[in-house]
Amino acid sequence: MFQAAVQRAHPARCLPPHLPATPPPGNGRIIVLGAGKASAAMAVATEQFYRERGLSDRLTGFVTTRHGYGLPTDLIEVVEAGHPVPDAASQAAAERALSLAQEAGPNDIVLVLLSGGASALWAAPAEGITLEAKQALTKELLKSGARIHELNCVRKHLSRIKGGKLAAAAYPARLLTLAISDVPGDDPATIGSGPTTGDPTTLADARTVLSRYGISPPPSISAALQNPDNETPKPGADVLANSEYRLVAAPKASLEAAAEIARANGYRVELLGDALEGEAREVAEQHAALAREWLAKGERVAILSGGELTVTVRGSGSGGPNQEYALSLVESLGGTPGIAALAADTDGADGGAGNPDDPAGAIVLPDTQARALACNLKAATFLANNDSTTYFRELGDLVVSGPTQTNVNDFRAILIDP
Incomplete structure (x- = not known):
């Protein structure tokens, strides 16, 4: 099921139907600008599409993907940068x-190929802010x-490219964004921090976020968030008049x-939605209770959900939201027979150190707790x-x-077999 979810959103499948087949007028170029964990595969699909139509000579530009996620290309350069914390290559x-x-x-035509991860992979700090200050704030x-x-x-x-500012830079040229959504609700203003769309949030909203989480930024950040020059273009702004936006893949379809697949294998499917948010361990507790309810009814059920869970880090271990969700399931289910689960990030990396071989997630089986206790591994301690x-x-x-070359957020499946 996880593989099917990933493949449904792979650029080779979802991108070509949306690429403009008609060449720009005159000697117009197709300027490709892309960022995100799917951008390398999006570049490959774009090259193939225009090569087949004899338009290779019109292509120029580059895309930016996460370190270790690059793919070989001929026409559109692929560069790698830092994620989830931006680095000098991001800048x-x-x-x-x-x-x-x-x-x-x-x-x-400026063709923007956007996918999850673009926020870190394109980092253009606002005037007066260093990359190091943005890195530190992102980590916090x-x-x-x-x-x-x-x-x-x-x-x-805190950026000169996000929140519609890339579209403003291209204006009055025509700009088309083709995006793979990795955010709950598929809001274009949130995907990759919306570099080509109007931003409904404000400087005051940004200050409120920092206050909500008890973050005291350095003076340079505070000054930038008070500077009206750093306000973003709003929906309907003139500089966005020639900008078009299309979603080519989203979590719901995955x-x-x-x-x-679940239905074909005899499971009743319970879809909890593609936009779940919240603390990973708490959501897992709720899902464990739901799984027990279905088990008591004696039905074969597949509970599926997506979205983006979070982890409030209090310890010094390693992991990510999907693995923490799975670990909380282990603790909550207590070895209940007849229930198994998988939780993984569709981009192939769940938290981790930013390496291409970071784990995507974890599986939970009815005997997980018993095997763990035999090795003196207590779920509560690791949580x-x-x-x-x-x-x-x-x-x-x-x-x-490994890198899946797409990103439609978290994927969670719980199978109940009475």
Whole structure:
């Protein structure tokens, strides 16, 4: 089911139907600017599409993906940068994207290929802010358990590329964004921090986020969040008049792909939605209770859900929201027979150290707790230290997929077999 969910959103499948088949007028160029964990595969699909139509000579540009996620290309350069914390390569990529957008002429089309991860992969700090200050703030927000829309609200107001500012740089050239959604609700203003869409949030909203999580920023950040020059273009702004936005893949379709497999194997499907948010361990407790209810009814059921859970880090271990969710399931289910689960990030990396071989998630089986206790591994102890990766690694129950070349957020499946 996890593989089906990933494949439904792979760029080779979802992107070509949305690429403009008609060449730009005159000698107009197709200027490709992309960022995100799916951007390398999006570049490959774009190259193939235009090569087949004899338009290779019109293509120019580059995409930015996470370190270790690159793919070989011929026409569209692929560069790698830092995620989830931006690095110097992220800053260089953002500056280059802004420069190319500003160079677009009246006959050109700026084709923006966007997917989850773009917020970190394109980092153009606002005036007066260093990359190091943005890195430190990003780490604080991630550790605090801030939700993705809150994190991106702050990022947009400390950036020269996010929150519609890339589209503003390209104006008045035509701009088309093709995006793979990795956020609850599929809001274009949140995907990749919305570099090509109007931003309904404000500087005041960004300040409120920091206050909500008890984050006291350095003076440079505080000053930037008070500076009206850092406000973002709002929906309907003139500089967005020539910008078009299309979603090419979203979590809902990927969950449905998994549901088709579950139904074909005799399970009743309960879809909890593709936009779940909240603390990973608390959501797992709720889902464990729901699974027990279905088990008591004696039905074969597949409980599927997506969205983006968070972890408030209090320990010093390693892990991610999907692994912490799985570990909390182990603790909550207590070895209940007839219930198994998988929780994984569809991009192939759940938290981790930013390496391509980081685990995507973990599986939970009816005998997980018994095997763990035989090795003196107590779920509650590892939960307290936010050390889900170590727990599941010791059991051999990590999901390690490597880069999937897409990103439609978390995937969770609980199977009930009475």
